[in-house]
Amino acid sequence: MAKSPQTPLSRTARLLDLVPYLSSHQGIELLTLAQDFDVSQSQMIADLTTLWMCGLPGYTPLELMDLSFDSGFVTIHNAETLARPRTLNDEESIALLLGLDLVIESLPQERTDLKTSAMELVGKLSARTSIPAKLSAIPAMPGSVRSLIESALLKKSALKIVYHSSYSDTISTRLVVPLELRVEGGHEYVWALCHSAHATRVFRLDRIQSAEVAPLPSAQPMDVAHAQGAMIPYTIRIHSRPREVMERFSLDKDSLDQDLQLTSYSREWIRRSVLASAGSVEIVGPDDLAQEVAAAARAILKEYIGK
Amino acid sequence: MSRKIERLINLTIALLATKRFITKSEIFRSVEGYEGSDETKERMFERDKDDLRNLGVVIEVGSFDPVFEDEAGYRIKPEGYELDLGSITGTQVALLSLAAEAWRGAALDGAAHSALTKLRSMGVESDLDSLPAIAPRLNTAHKDFQVITTAIAKRAQISFHYLTQTLLSQVRTIEPYAVATKNSYWYVAGLDVAKGQLRTFRLDRIDGQIRSIASETGFDIPEGFDVFDSLKSEASLNEAVLDIRKGKAQLLRSTALTITDLGEWDRITMNYLDASRLVDLVLWHGQDVLIISPKPLRDNIVARLNEIVELHG
Incomplete structure (x- = not known):
């Protein structure tokens, strides 16, 4: 875990927050306390030792805070003045407000009781910040999907998912055993053994429409090699709108002024992506792929004639 | 470094504990850590005030005795210093924990963590069992x-x-x-x-x-x-009519304002913000989605298709 940076100010802030935390967690284990504040144990002992020297003017044992931590468990007394937690700063409020909005949007539709409860918090927090704007966070997927995947990963259990494939524009139900969660290009993906395809498959989380726990299927031989698929090499030339093309094909900004040799697992994805680039992208090779794109465009044009 | 921290904490305690404004000379006399010449003490105090302000601690400045225009006095009002969310339930603490947890590993992780520490200091037990199993996450947006x-x-x-x-x-x-x-x-x-x-x-x-x-x-x-309201109000100015083949284009269907059954096709109306994005999205769906109106968009998509044929023909 990354340790917090040390400046006199950040340490002062931590000490001010330590007092109320200890006051509400009397007898907490030193190790747990250090973890809760994201510092090493020796740093926590240094913090507690400093705190021990503080108190009300006079600074006799009657006025100083009374800390005990020799036993490995920490207690605090005579610290009433600082015993209440400090007010949230704007940064903390922004973090919580965005987080709360995400939670509200992620709660199941029918839990209006919880949504109301969370809205009440949003109201209270907003009233205590200087930020009059609404901070919105709309999740890309139902909140329960990730939670189910995370628990399936832990328990190595299976899930039945309803998945919308954007490549083929189809919805299918699949039995999967999640292997790994990964973030790529801002989107979350789950790598899973897919029993419907008898192979490992990658699913984008926000395309999973629903998920439920399912019994683990009996062991079946998995054709992992098949899952890799054959990579299709192709070459494109960019004619216009490089920003969209760059984002669509995940290209590097500094390499766009030449013909680009790329690969993909899916012919369908290449065809759709070139069509969706609306003339900004030309397939330079292979020829059969270029002809496939041209044929697709002609077929769409034919549909327009009748309309 | 410890001396300075001790002094800042002691100053905070002294200013919080006092009911009335206390003067600088009282502070220098009673708060531990102010040493040296008058000038040194003055400088120390000015810096300490700035530091506490940077930590979000509001120091009130007031006159000790308005009649005699005495030297200025200082105090920290507990109402401004303390976190006060009124009465709050264990379920609400759990909701706030979930909100903070959403930032794990992302941009505001540090702020969310310190906020959570403060919330957990309120002495209300978090009642996580009262929430359904959800694990919302916020991704990292930009390093800045x-x-x-x-x-x-x-x-x-x-x-x-x-x-x-x-x-x-x-x-x-x-x-x-x-x-x-x-x-x-x-x-x-x-x-x-x-x-x-x-x-x-x-x-x-x-x-x-x-x-x-x-x-x-x-x-x-x-x-x-x-x-999003601001984006929506811009988008609501533009309305498009699309034909979508039955069972296709979930993405576009989910944004439909109205859907009419045409047999093999469904006709939908939708708002859009960016015309070229809509054209891209419609083209992604190939023969399954057609733009009916507005006419300029329809003409544009036909022109784009002819261009694609020409490029690859």
Whole structure:
């Protein structure tokens, strides 16, 4: 875990927050306390030792805070003045407000009781910040999907998912055993053994429409090699709108002024992506792929004639 | 370093504990750590006041005795110092924990963590069992995300390079009003200073650093400003009619305002913000989605298709 940076100010802030935390967690284990504040144990002992020297003017044992931590468990007394937690700063409020909005949007539709409860918090927090704007966070997927995947990963259990494939524009139900969660290009993906395809498959989380726990299927031989698929090499030339093309094909900004040799697992994805680039992208090779794109465009044009 | 920290803590305690304003000389006499010549003590105190202010501790300055115009006095009001969320339930603490947890590993992780520590100090037990199993996450938007949130809090302008459609990197300076996220993309909206108009920017299109510009004047954020409302009101000006083959194009169906059954096809109406994005999206769906109106868009898509045929023919 990354340790917090040390400046006199950040340490002062931590000490001010330590007092109320200890006051509400009397007898907490030193190790747990250090973890809760994201510092090493020796740093926590240094913090507690400093705190021990503080108190009300006079600074006799009657006025100083009374800390005990020799036993490995920490207690605090005579610290009433600082015993209440400090007010949230704007940064903390922004973090919580965005987080709360995400939670509200992620709660199941029918839990209006919880949504109301969370809205009440949003109201209270907003009233205590200087930020009059609404901070919105709309999740890309139902909140329960990730939670189910995370628990399936832990328990190595299976899930039945309803998945919308954007490549083929189809919805299918699949039995999967999640292997790994990964973030790529801002989107979350789950790598899973897919029993419907008898192979490992990658699913984008926000395309999973629903998920439920399912019994683990009996062991079946998995054709992992098949899952890799054959990579299709192709070459494109960019004619216009490089920003969209760059984002669509995940290209590097500094390499766009030449013909680009790329690969993909899916012919369908290449065809759709070139069509969706609306003339900004030309397939330079292979020829059969270029002809496939041209044929697709002609077929769409034919549909327009009748309309 | 410890001496300074001790002094700051002792000063906070003394100023919090006092009911009346206490003067500088009283502080120097009674608060431990103020040593040296008068001038040294003065300098120490001025710096300590600034430091506490930077930590968000509000020190009130008032007159000790208004009749005699005595020297200024200082105190910290507990109401301003303490976190007060009124009465709060265990379920609400659990909701706040979930909100903080959503930032794990992302931009505001540190702030969310310290907020959570304060919330857990309120002495209300978190009742996680009362919540359904959800695990919402916020992804990392831009390495300088905190520059934006700090600028919003401090009403400072920000400046950055933004990639245009043609990948030119343009300098934009805005008065940031709010950040928001939708479907894994992050947005910042605010007043574009050069254009004098409201603009929304996608964070992943910001090229390189985001800088905050210190300013004396500040600006006002419109009450209740909402990034998505502002985008929606722009979008509601444009309405398109599309034909979608039965069972196809879930993505577009989910944005439909109305759906009419035409047999093999469904006809939908929808709002759109960016015409070229809509054309791209419709083309992605190949023979399954056609634009019926507005006519310029329909003409445009036919022209684009002819271009594709020509390029590959």
